[in-house]
Amino acid sequence: MSTTTDLTAPGSPDEIPDNVRHLRPTGTDATPGAAVETVPVVLDAEIVDEDQAAVRPVLVDSAEDTTDDSDWVTRLRHQTRQPIVPHYLSSVAEIRQTARWVLRHYAHATGYHAARVPLYLWRLAARSPRGALLLMAATGRWVSDSEGRPLRREMALRGDAERYLKLVAERNARVRVRTILTLVAGTVGTVLLVVLPDVAPGWVLWLCGLVAVSLLGSLGSTADKPVATRAVVQAQAARLTSDLVVKALTSLSIAGINGPMAKNPNAIGFTSPIHRDGPGWRADVELPGGVTAADVIERRERLASGLGRALGCVWPEQAPDGHPGQLVLWVGDRDMSKAKQPAWPLAKGGAIDLFTPQPFGTDVRGRWVSFALMFLAGVVGAIPRMGKTFTLRQLLLTAALDPRAELHTYDLKGTGDLSPLAPVSHRYRAGDDPEDLEYALADLRALREEMRRRTKVIRELPKDLCPENKVTTELASKRSLRLHPVVIGVDECQVWFEHPEHGAEIEEICTDLVKRGPATGIVLILATQRPDSKSIPTQISDNAVLRFCLKVTGQMANDMVLGTSSYRNGERATQFSFSDKGIGLLKGVTDDTTTVKGVYIDGPGAETIAGRARAVRSAAGLLSGYAAGLDVEVDEVAADTLLPDVLTAMGAADKAWSESIVDRLAELRPAVYGPWAEQDGKDKAKHLAAALKPYGVSTVQVWGTDPGTGKGANRRGVERAHITNAITERDRK
Numbered sequence: 036m037s038t039t040t041d042l043t044a045p046g047s048p049d050e051i052p053d054n055v056r057h058l059r060p061t062g063t064d065a066t067p068g069a070a071v072e073t074v075p076v077v078l079d080a081e082i083v084d085e086d087q088a089a090v091r092p093v094l095v096d097s098a099e100d101t102t103d104d105s106d107w108v109t110r111l112r113h114q115t116r117q118p119i120v121p122h123y124l125s126s127v128a129e130i131r132q133t134a135r136w137v138l139r140h141y142a143h144a145t146g147y148h149a150a151r152v153p154l155y156l157w158r159l160a161a162r163s164p165r166g167a168l169l170l171m172a173a174t175g176r177w178v179s180d181s182e183g184r185p186l187r188r189e190m191a192l193r194g195d196a197e198r199y200l201k202l203v204a205e206r207n208a209r210v211r212v213r214t215i216l217t218l219v220a221g222t223v224g225t226v227l228l229v230v231l232p233d234v235a236p237g238w239v240l241w242l243c244g245l246v247a248v249s250l251l252g253s254l255g256s257t258a259d260k261p262v263a264t265r266a267v268v269q270a271q272a273a274r275l276t277s278d279l280v281v282k283a284l285t286s287l288s289i290a291g292i293n294g295p296m297a298k299n300p301n302a303i304g305f306t307s308p309i310h311r312d313g314p315g316w317r318a319d320v321e322l323p324g325g326v327t328a329a330d331v332i333e334r335r336e337r338l339a340s341g342l343g344r345a346l347g348c349v350w351p352e353q354a355p356d357g358h359p360g361q362l363v364l365w366v367g368d369r370d371m372s373k374a375k376q377p378a379w380p381l382a383k384g385g386a387i388d389l390f391t392p393q394p395f396g397t398d399v400r401g402r403w404v405s406f407a408l409m410f411l412a413g414v415v416g417a418i419p420r421m422g423k424t425f426t427l428r429q430l431l432l433t434a435a436l437d438p439r440a441e442l443h444t445y446d447l448k449g450t451g452d453l454s455p456l457a458p459v460s461h462r463y464r465a466g467d468d469p470e471d472l473e474y475a476l477a478d479l480r481a482l483r484e485e486m487r488r489r490t491k492v493i494r495e496l497p498k499d500l501c502p503e504n505k506v507t508t509e510l511a512s513k514r515s516l517r518l519h520p521v522v523i524g525v526d527e528c529q530v531w532f533e534h535p536e537h538g539a540e541i542e543e544i545c546t547d548l549v550k551r552g553p554a555t556g557i558v559l560i561l562a563t564q565r566p567d568s569k570s571i572p573t574q575i576s577d578n579a580v581l582r583f584c585l586k587v588t589g590q591m592a593n594d595m596v597l598g599t600s601s602y603r604n605g606e607r608a609t610q611f612s613f614s615d616k617g618i619g620l621l622k623g624v625t626d627d628t629t630t631v632k633g634v635y636i637d638g639p640g641a642e643t644i645a646g647r648a649r650a651v652r653s654a655a656g657l658l659s660g661y662a663a664g665l666d667v668e669v670d671e672v673a674a675d676t677l678l679p680d681v682l683t684a685m686g687a688a689d690k691a692w693s694e695s696i697v698d699r700l701a702e703l704r705p706a707v708y709g710p711w712a713e714q715d716g717k718d719k720a721k722h723l724a725a726a727l728k729p730y731g732v733s734t735v736q737v738w739g740t741d742p743g744t745g746k747g748a749n750r751r752g753v754e755r756a757h758i759t760n761a762i763t764e765r766d767r768k
């Protein structure tokens with residue numbers, strides 16, 4: 036119900052009732068101690084009706100309001116208009132969701148009580164004797180006018196004979212009338228009891244009996260044992276009041292708050308009344324000048340203590356469009372980490388399109404947060420055991436549900452957390468053994484080549500097919516163009532970047548993929564438990580669009596994942612507790628940085644979803660690579676980079692002996708070409724000739740000088756022009 040408090044009469048601050056706090060218009064510059072123009076608004080009074088709709092408070096102009104017209108207009112401009120249509124009626128989807136919820140709620144309640152009717156009848160029957168006794172006792176007290184007894188005794192004790200006699204006379208008259216009424220009612224009742232069975236139909240008798248038993252049974256029930264139990268148990272969450280918010284904020288020991296509060300109890304302002312917002316309360320707080328929302332966010336734990344709520348219920352945020360001193364405090368009815376999350380919409384259902392937003396997680400208000408996985412590169416960071424791998428796995432499962440997407444899955448921790456994705460991955464490796472690293476490196480090189488090919492294809496496409504010079508869902512569906520989404524997921528990516536031998540090259544390729552990949556349909560998502568500049572090179576983290584930061588312990592790690600200055604701007608993943616598993620700050624893919632809880636999908640759950648994704652791919656003939664049992668050995672993958680490697684090994688020469696090329700190749704990539712170089716000269720040449728054959732390159736006789744003997748000789752070798760022609764031909768295909 037809305038408030039009925041009358042606030043129309045302005046008065047001095049002393050005259051303002053307790054339940055009124057000063058509402059400071061948004062954007063007011065509030066310097067400590069400065070006279071702040073404020074508007075009283077009812078905050079503590081009940082402002083929410085049963086269906087939790089916020090009702091406009093009664094706003095009253097300040098008594099000192101002598102500002103001129105332009106001030107008045109400015110103030111109006113700064114006011115935030117509340118939506119005319121309540122949130123739950125704001126769109127067809129919301130209306131449908133609300134209607135569905137209401138229907139389901141009442142259907143559940145009806146079913147619950149209907150199933151318990153026999154139990155309720157039994158309870159009523161069992162309690163009716165007690166009810167009958169209580170009714171008789173109450174009737175006896177009423178007839179004997181027992182409520183007047185204390186008064187009569189008082190008069191007798193005082194010796195006030197006149198009043199006593201008056202009271203006794205009144206009592207006698209009352210008792211007489213009530214006795215007659217009781218006798219009449221008793222006689223009518225008895226007659227009805229005797230006569231009714233003969234004259235009334237059976238159902239009337241049953242109905243009368245039922246009504247009598249129900250009434251007596253209800254009378255015989257006690258408050259702690261009601262006849263009907265609750266169909267829906269509501270979480271007991273006390274209402275958030277301005278006093279509570281102010282008390283909690285002053286308990287944070289922030290000098291910038293406590294100082295001004297000592298001088299002016301209204302130093303903390305509210306830019307709009309506290310109201311219901313989803314399953315919780317929202318307070319829009321204007322902090323005293325000099326205090327930022329970040330100062331409060333940093334002390335979330337103490338704030339929760341001050342509010343007397345579980346930590347998982349208290350979510351302070353910097354107001355999205357406000358100044359740094361504006362705080363949005365959302366206090367949920369239930370702990371976010373324990374509240375039941377709705378079922379992930381992608382857990383069931385068919386194929387999806389990665390170019391359209393897909394649900395990722397729920398925000399603190401329990402609403403789905405969605406974004407499209409295409410055109411971004413992502414970084415997921417957290418301290419261990421907070422849900423980083425689960426998040427990456429969920430993102431890769433989302434990708435798997437688009438049958439066109441080619442997955443490259445790397446679990447560098449090697450525990451098999453990403454193994455559910457193996458049946459849908461084009462490339463898959465778990466572990467960080469040297470051969471795993473070689474495999475990944477070869478794949479990355481091939482991906483860079485693929486990205487180059489894609490940029491060329493996109494550049495040459497007609498403008499009407501590719502107006503934005505980037506892949507579209509239509510282009511991705513054209514198999515002949517080979518522009519399908521490529522999603523690379525790497526868990527514990529620091530293993531790659533810190534590798535003493537290949538780290539630099541991997542970093543270089545990943546930076547290229549992060550910068551140029553998204554437009555060509557290549558998405559790279561990196562997860563690390565140690566977000567620092569070594570684990571995720573700055574070049575990469577700076578260019579990532581999607582950022583999801585679960586609990587971290589310091590400013591540096593926070594800014595590594597969320598971007599420079601995020602911590603200073605109040606985006607602090609340090610605020611999460613150890614129980615906030617799967618909860619993090621999501622940045623870059625939604626309008627504002629949002630606290631989001633990812634979906635909990637355990638191993639078997641992930642296998643089921645991946646199984647579904649595989650079935651769709653299989654039906655569409657889109658299983659490839661590892662998933663199709665066609666994974667390649669490191670050597671074969673390396674062949675993809677063989678031609679550019681040979682060019683590098685030849686340096687500026689137009690022709691070179693095969694054995695010299697093999698020796699330089701072995702220096703370039705020992706893990707791949709090292710074994711080739713262990714053979715003698717002729718075998719080295721044969722090995723290279725066999726490797727080049729699939730590319731249509733033949734070796735030729737080349738005149739050169741033996742570095743050992745210094746003598747000239749004719750040996751098998753490679754011509755530079757043959758290699759460059761083969762590269763051109765391969766790219767053209």
Ligand SMILES: Nc1ncnc2c1ncn2[C@@H]1O[C@H](COP(=O)(O)OP(=O)(O)OP(=O)(O)O)[C@@H](O)[C@H]1O
Pocket residue numbers: 417418419420421422423424425426448564616617618632633634635636
């Ligand atoms: N969205 C979620 N909701 C609830 N619990 C979750 C969620 N995500 C993860 N968890 C819990 O957190 C635990 C740790 O998750 P995960 O293995 O992803 O952490 P991690 O950060 O990758 O750890 P490590 O660094 O050791 O690999 C999981 O076992 C799971 O119980």
